[in-house]
Amino acid sequence: MVEPKFFETIAPAYDFLTRLFMGGTYESMRKRMLNEDTSHMDILDLCCGTGYICNTIEARRIVGLDQSDAMLARNAKVKRENKTLIKGNAYQMDFKPEEFDRVYNSSASHEFKLFSRLIQKSYEILKPGGKLIIFDIYQPKNPILSFFMNTFVRYVVERGIMFVHTKDEWRKMLQDAGFIIEELDVVRGLYIFARVRKPE
Ligand SMILES: C[S@@+](CC[C@H](N)C(=O)[O-])C[C@H]1O[C@@H](n2cnc3c(N)ncnc32)[C@H](O)[C@@H]1O
Known part of the structure; x- marks a missing residue:
């Protein structure tokens, strides 16, 4: 797992640097991730960072989880009535079984030595038919x-x-x-x- 300190330092420049590094992929992949009507759904943005998904998606309930205060602080600058941001370690996420219709994880799996654990956890907290x-x-x-x-x-x-x-x-x-x-x-x-x- 990457040192949490890194994102505390990089947060102010994160969006700019990511757009620069990813070029056109930045927008095209977000479009692909969000290519359906989710307005009636409960969604989790796992390792939400500054809000790449959770500040763009339309959903009934939006939950963003991340362990970095600085990334969450930038995310929180975008006010959305139905958005809740939670500070926490994804390995220890504590949601109810079958709580979400969708779980998103963007640009973060490479931070985890045991990402398969997050896949298993996501399975548990998704509703049947959830993605x-x-x-x-x-x-x-x-x-x-x-x-x-x-x-x-x-x-x-x-x-x-x-x-x-x-x-x-x-x-x-x-x-x-x-x-x-x-x-x-x-x-x-x-x-x-x-x-x-x-x-x-
Ligand atoms: C490269 S950023 C991606 C952020 C966002 N999903 C995006 O696509 O822009 C990775 C994020 O994962 C978070 N992260 C890394 N390890 C984590 C962990 N164990 N628990 C929760 N968040 C974690 C970091 O704080 C950071 O915000």
Whole structure:
């Protein structure tokens, strides 16, 4: 797990730097994550940061969880009546079984040595038919992209602490938790996108 201190320092510049690093992927992936009508749903933005998902999505109830005070403080600048921000460690999240229709996790899975635990936890707190939507960097097969991921991204962007998985590993983690895979795609060679459903 990345040192919490890092996000306390980077928070003021986070949105700017992420847009710069991701280029057009920043908006296109948010659009893809939010490509359905969720206005009647209860949603959790897990590791919500400054609000990439939870300040854009339309939902009945929006819960954002993150462990960084500074990231949450920036998030809270966008006032939304139905939004609740919770400070906490995602490994210890404490929600009721079947509480949410959707769980989103964007650009955060690589912070977790044991992300499969969060996948299992997400399964428990989703309603039957509910979906987990994940977007993040991944472990490319292509040797050039893999070199880029494990040098520049790992040591310059992520300060040496980064946990990435191949597409096959993602498929296994998601299926082992019981999810039905609707979408599992590599995006622009560097990112993984997953939309998976808990059976009815
Ligand atoms: C790269 S940011 C992504 C934020 C946001 N989801 C986005 O897409 O812009 C990763 C976030 O994960 C949070 N985070 C990392 N480890 C965490 C943990 N164990 N529990 C809760 N939040 C965590 C960090 O504080 C940070 O806000």
